Amino acid sequence: MESGIALAHAYHREVVGPLLRREAPRLPHAAGRLGTGSDVLGFDDDVSRDHDWGLRLQLLLDDADADLVPYLDELLERELPDRFRGHPVRFATTWDPRPRHKVSVHTVNGFARERLGFAFDPADTAGWLMLTGQAVLEVTAGPVFADSTAWLGPLRASLRHYPAEVERYVLAAGWHRLSRLPLHARAARTGQPLHARRLAGTLAEDVMRQAFRLCRTWAPYDKWFERAFQRLPIAAELTGPLTTVLHSGDPRVREDALVTAVRVLLARQRERGLPTPPDGVGPFFTRASRSIRPEVPAALLAGLTDPVLRRLPPEAGAIEQWLDNPWLLARPAMRAPLATAYAQWLSG
Known part of the structure; x- marks a missing residue:
């Protein structure tokens, strides 16, 4: 054909x-x-x-x-x-x-x-x-x-990729999203197995999206998301752990696999020469579950000089990081009003 x-x-x-x-x-x-x-x-x-x-x-x-x-x-x-x-x-x-x-x-x-x-x-x-x-x-x-x-x-x-400081800000927001990792374990231990699986799937997607950013590659919409992901230089290292996350019925196995995937991302970030703590994964307070250390996003945000980035909420990032409605994201005319959110954050 x-x-x-x-x-x-x-x-x-x-x-x-x-x-x-x-x-x-x-x-x-x-x-x-x-x-x-x-x-x-x-x-x-x-x-x-x-x-x-x-x-x-x-x-x-x-x-x-x-x-x-x-x-x-x-x-x-x-x-x-x-x-x-x-x-x-x-x-x-x-x-x-x-x-x-x-x-x-x-x-x-x-x-x-x-x-x-x-x-x-x-x-x-x-x-x-x-x-x-x-x-x-x-x-x-x-x-x-x-x-x-x-x-x-x-x-x-x-448009090849974000400018350096914007990239660091967007990556920091991606790590903030991944800091929900302990919620997966908490849901599993409080009798919410379906919700725990849902969270595991969401975290797997967050890993994949962070991989696109760390490989300086734009992610397409859902229909071709994995096909494009497979082209990334770190896709092979991530595919096994992510497959385990999505298929295992054991929440402890899923958490281990998520942590493995996160460490692949941290290694990529370190190889890129971006500020990265020696170990970006640690215990969540006194609990058995693990989380992204707050030093990971903090290291990326430290030293930013752009006044816009310094005034925006560190968790916001780009619109695809706080909005996942495909019908809004796919229509340019419907995305335009979303700029008011950034304007309000900047004026607040």
Whole structure:
């Protein structure tokens, strides 16, 4: 089966690119397979073809040429063939029921604003915390087949990962989430076995998300979360302990496995040269259960100079760390009002 990326590349090389060279030879533009879709991440399969899969491209212009967006859209609708390699060029999608071509024409900044949910400024600390991994991947993960714009390359490069101090703040918030580890043991010992298992699963997810951060990799949304996790350099060390966490019926075995996974994360953090205590796991007061030592997040937060990060609650982190509603996180327009939470924290 030809992948969506391979199909998009051929579509640009053989059809869309030649058309643009003929009709607008001096127009700076970029073309690639960006935005939504399993194929952008390289994970599409036979099942992916039942909706929104097909001859899709993103055509991006600099702001100075924004007035040409309607012209190019109409040109493509008029000049593109009916089919390419057996696939219809004009088809309906879940967001556009019209059978039209699906070469999406935007400016670079307009496309970024549509995907990220706001006008991104790399110097805006709070803006970094409003990003979701999936939104960033919709701008950065897919291939670009041609680019003569001034802004797409710098935009994608700036979104590669958090700036250093923002990264330390977000990692500290991830350790605060993992400090719920003793609640798993407490639930198991107080006759709440289902809740203990639920907590174990939540902590396993927190471990995986912290692994993405420590590997400086953006996490996609739930459908492809583990597939992307498997690509991380520490995934092999974590998969065994996490499998035990999710399958063992013995809460003591689950806790041991969680601690093993946490120590893999701490070792990665130490290898990265980030401030990390010699042993980040210790007893929880006088109880038999263990927890993340408070020195772990404290070491990351110590010495931060960014005034925004110094004023925000240390447990908050990025929006994906305090909100897990997939319908809100997946819609840029619904994420935008969440910025008021950071504004209120900063003004408090």
